[in-house]
Amino acid sequence: xxxxxxxxFFAAVEQRDKPSLRGKPVxxxxxGGRGVVSTASYEARVxxxxxxxxxxxxxxxxxxxxFLSGRFHAYRDTSQRVMALLRDASPLVEPLSLDEAxxxxxxxxxxxxxxxxxxxxxxxxxxxxxxxxxxLTASVGVGTSKFVAKIASDLDKPDGxxxxxxxxxxxxxxxxxxxVIPGVGPATAERLRRVGIHTVADLETVSEDEMVRLLxxxxxxxxFQLARAQDDRPVxxxxxxxxxxxxxxxxxxxxxxxxxxxxxxxxASDVAGRLRKHGLSGRTVTIKVRLHDFTTLSRSxxxxxxxxxxxxxxxxxxxxxxxxxxxxxxxxxGVGVSGxxxxxxxxxxxxxxxxxxxxxxxxxxxxxxxxxxxAPGMDVVHAEHGRGWVWGSGRGVVTVRFxxxxxxxxxxxxFRDDDPELSPWQPPEPAGAEEEGVL
DNA sequence: TCTGGGGTCCTAGGACCC
DNA sequence: TCTGGGGTCCTAGGACCC
Numbered sequence: 487x488x489x490x491x492x493x494x495f496f497a498a499v500e501q502r503d504k505p506s507l508r509g510k511p512v513x514x515x516x517x518g519g520r521g522v523v524s525t526a527s528y529e530a531r532v533x534x535x536x537x538x539x540x541x542x543x544x545x546x547x548x549x550x551x552x553f554l555s556g557r558f559h560a561y562r563d564t565s566q567r568v569m570a571l572l573r574d575a576s577p578l579v580e581p582l583s584l585d586e587a588x589x590x591x592x593x594x595x596x597x598x599x600x601x602x603x604x605x606x607x608x609x610x611x612x613x614x615x616x617x618x619x620x621x622l623t624a625s626v627g628v629g630t631s632k633f634v635a636k637i638a639s640d641l642d643k644p645d646g647x648x649x650x651x652x653x654x655x656x657x658x659x660x661x662x663x664x665x666v667i668p669g670v671g672p673a674t675a676e677r678l679r680r681v682g683i684h685t686v687a688d689l690e691t692v693s694e695d696e697m698v699r700l701l702x703x704x705x706x707x708x709x710f711q712l713a714r715a716q717d718d719r720p721v722x723x724x725x726x727x728x729x730x731x732x733x734x735x736x737x738x739x740x741x742x743x744x745x746x747x748x749x750x751x752x753x754a755s756d757v758a759g760r761l762r763k764h765g766l767s768g769r770t771v772t773i774k775v776r777l778h779d780f781t782t783l784s785r786s787x788x789x790x791x792x793x794x795x796x797x798x799x800x801x802x803x804x805x806x807x808x809x810x811x812x813x814x815x816x817x818x819x820g821v822g823v824s825g826x827x828x829x830x831x832x833x834x835x836x837x838x839x840x841x842x843x844x845x846x847x848x849x850x851x852x853x854x855x856x857x858x859x860x861a862p863g864m865d866v867v868h869a870e871h872g873r874g875w876v877w878g879s880g881r882g883v884v885t886v887r888f889x890x891x892x893x894x895x896x897x898x899x900x901f902r903d904d905d906p907e908l909s910p911w912q913p914p915e916p917a918g919a920e921e922e923g924v925l
Numbered sequence: 926t927c928t929g930g931g932g933t934c935c936t937a938g939g940a941c942c943c
Numbered sequence: 944t945c946t947g948g949g950g951t952c953c954t955a956g957g958a959c960c961c
Contacts, residue, residue, distance in 0.1 A: 515929075522929045524961090537961080540927055583932095583961045669934095671959050704935055705958090728933070735929060770953085780928070784955060820930090933960080940953080 487721070488589040488608060489627045489635035492568065492615070493644035495585035497527035498622045499560050500552075511535070511551035513544050519737040520817070524556065528644060561585075567618040575611060578721045588632055590721040604628050605649050612647060630655065631717035637666055655715035660687040667712055674701060689713040726826075727766065731774075732756045733820025739778045740816040747804045753821040754800035761823060767792035768823035771802040775810055776818035783810060787877075792827045799823060801875065805887055874899075 492498065496514040501507045511530035515523040521541035533548035541553065565584040572579045578590035589611075596603055608626045615624040623645040627638025630652050637659070638648040650658055663685060664670050664678055677700060683689055690713045698706030711717065732753040740746055750773065761767055772786035785806040793799065803821045865876040867886055874888035877898060885900045 518929095519926075520929075524929075538928085540929095542927070586961075669959065673958055702936070725933095729931090731931065733930060738926085772954095778926095782956080786954060788953065818929090822931095931961090933958105935958080936956085938954090940951100942950085942952105943948100 487629060487632050487635040488591055488604070488611075489632070489639040490568075490572065490587050490589065490611065490615070491625045491627075491639045491643070492565075492585040492619075493623045493625055494525055494527050494531075495565075495622070496525040496556055496561055497530070499557075499564055500554055501527060502619070502621050503560065507552055511548050512554065513541070513548070513551045514554050514556045515541055515544075516735075517541060517553050517555045518735075520735050526551075564619050564622065568615055568624075571611070571614050571618050575607075575614075578723060580721045580723055588635065588721050591628070601649055601651050605647070608647050608649065612645075631715070632719050632721075633668070633712055633717040634658075634715060636668060637662075640666070656690075659715055660685065660690070662686050664689055667709070669705070669708065669712075674705065677701065686713055726828075727764070728826060729822055729824035730757055730760050730764075730766065730768070730826070731772075731820055731822030732760075733774055733818060733822075735776070735818045736816075739814075740819070741812070743807075743812065746807060746812065746816060746819060749819050750803040750807060750821055751800040753819065754803050755796040757821050757823055758794055758796035758799050761794040761826075766826050766828060767794040768827065769793075769825035770823065771799050771806070772822045772824065773803050773806045774818065774820035774822065775807070775812065775816055777812070778815035778817060780817070782818075785810065788825065792825070792829070793823075805877065 497512040500512050500514060501510075507527075509529065510527075511533065512527040513523055513530050513535055514525045515521055519542070523535060523537055523539045523541060523544050525537060526535040526544070530544070530548050530551050533551075535544045535548050535551070544551070545553065561584050565581075569579060569581055569587060572587055572589050576589045576591065576594035578593040580588040582588065591599060591604060591607070594607065596607060605628075608628055612624055612626055615622060625639050625643045625645060626647045627635045627640065627650070628648070629635040629638050629650040634650050634655050638650050641648045659666075663675075664683060665675050667686070670678075678684070678689070681700065683692065689709065692700075692710070692713075694707065694710045697710045700706065701709060734749070734753070740749075769790075769792045770786055770788045772784055775783045775785075777783070787802055787806060789798075789802075799821065867874055867876060867884075874886040877885045877887040883900050883902060884905075885898060887898050
C-alpha cells in the first residue's frame with residue numbers, strides 16, 4: 487500500500503502560481519475576523535503557524551506572511567492531475583481529499599513487491615508529481631497496510647519517502663504517541679492518558695474488553711487491531727456521497743431572526759443546487775446552529791420521499807430554527823441534506839425546474855379527503871389560519887405549521903386528520919393523475 | 926470579539942414493529 | 944395486571960479527518 491500526501495498543498499499551489507511568494511511565508515485560510523488557517527507554507531510554519539489555528543493568531547505570529555483566502559479551482563485542477571498520474575500507476579486509487587490518496591501497489595504493474603522495487607516505484611511517482619504539478623512535492627509512505635503507509639508518509643515531510651519493510655511495523659509503531667493513530671484525537675488521547683496509556687506500546691498491553699469499555703464498541707475493537715498493526719482495509723476508489731451541506735460563520739453574531747431565515751434560505755438554495763448538479767436528492771434536512779458561546783445545536787427532520795427542491799429545503803430549514811433560542815446571538819448557521827438517493831422525486835407540487843425561491847404556492851381548494859396519508863413536509867393545506875404545510879402526522883393527528891406574513895415558519899396547530907377544516911392543496915393538473923393516499 | 930468548512934462515523938435513547 | 948426480545952428508523956450530539 488502506498489500513501490501520498492502533497493506538501494503544504496494549498497500554499498504550494500499559491501507559490502507556484504505567484505513567483506513573488508516563493509520562499510516566503512504563505513498562509514491560506516479564512517481571512518475574516520473568525521477565519522482559521524487551512525494550510526501554512528513551511529516558511530510560515532517556522533513562526534509556529536499551523537493548520538486549524540485562528541488566522542488572528544497566525545497574523546500575530548507571522549505578520550509579514552501573505553494571507554490568502556484560497557483558489558479552489560486551482561487546487562482541484564492540480565489535484566486532478568496528481569490523481570490521474572496515480573491512476574496511471576495503478577487502477578486502484580482512493581483519494582482521501584484534494585491532497586491525499588492511497589494507491590494499491592498489488593494492482594500496479596510491478597515485477598514484485600520487494601522493498602527495492604517499491605522504493606524505485608515510489609521515487610518515480612514522486613518525480614512524476616513534480617512534473618505534472620509544475621513543481622509541487624509530495625511525501626510518500628509505503629507499507630503493508632493503509633495504516634502503516636499513512637504513518638510512514640508523515641515521517642519524512644516534506645518531500646520525503648519512507649518504506650516500512652514487512653515485519654518492521656510494530657517496531658516502528660511501539661515508541662510512537664497514540665496520537666499518531668488516525669482516529670485518535672484530543673478526546674480519545676485524553677481518555678487514554680488518564681489510564682496511563684501514552685504510546686502504541688502501552689496500547690498493546692490493553693485487552694480488547696478493556697479497550698471496548700474505555701472507548702466504546704467500534705473504537706475499542708478498531709484500536710485494539712491498530713495497536714497490533716492489523717489493518718486489512720481495501721482501497722475503495724469510489725465512494726458515494728452521504729450528505730451535502732453548506733455552512734457559514736459570521737464575523738459578528740446574528741440576532742435578527744429574519745436575517746437568519748434569509749441566510750438559511752440562501753444556504754438551502756446552494757445545497758439544492760449542488761444536489762441537482764450531482765443528480766441527487768435527500769430525505770433528511772438538518773440545520774446547524776452555533777451559538778455565541780460555541781454551543782452547537784442541530785435539528786433535523788425527515789421527509790417521506792427525497793427532495794432536491796430549494797423551496798422545500800428552505801422551508802424545512804426555517805421551520806427547524808423556530809424552536810431554537812437564539813437570543814444570545816448566533817455565530818454559525820448551516821443547512822444540510824442527507825439520506826441521499828440518486829434519483830429525484832416526481833415533482834409533487836408541479837414545480838418547474840427553475841423554481842422561485844420565494845415562490846408562493848397557488849392556493850387551490852379541493853374537496854376534503856378523509857383518512858388521507860398526510861406526508862410531512864410535502865402536503866400543503868388550507869385552514870382558517872391560512873396556508874400551512876404538514877409538519878407531522880400519525881395516530882389520526884396532523885400537525886400543521888402555518889406560514890404567516892411575519893414568519894415563514896409560523897405557528898403550529900394540530901388537527902384530527904379528518905378535520906373538515908383541513909383541505910389539502912393539490913397541483914392544479916394533470917387531470918386523472920390523482921393518487922389518493924400515495925405520496 | 927480564541928475556535929472554518931466539508932465531510933464521515935459512532936453512540937444512545939425512543940418509537941415502532943414483529 | 945405484568946412482562947419478552949430483536950431489528951430498524953429517527954434524532955441529537957460528539958469525535959475526528961483534511
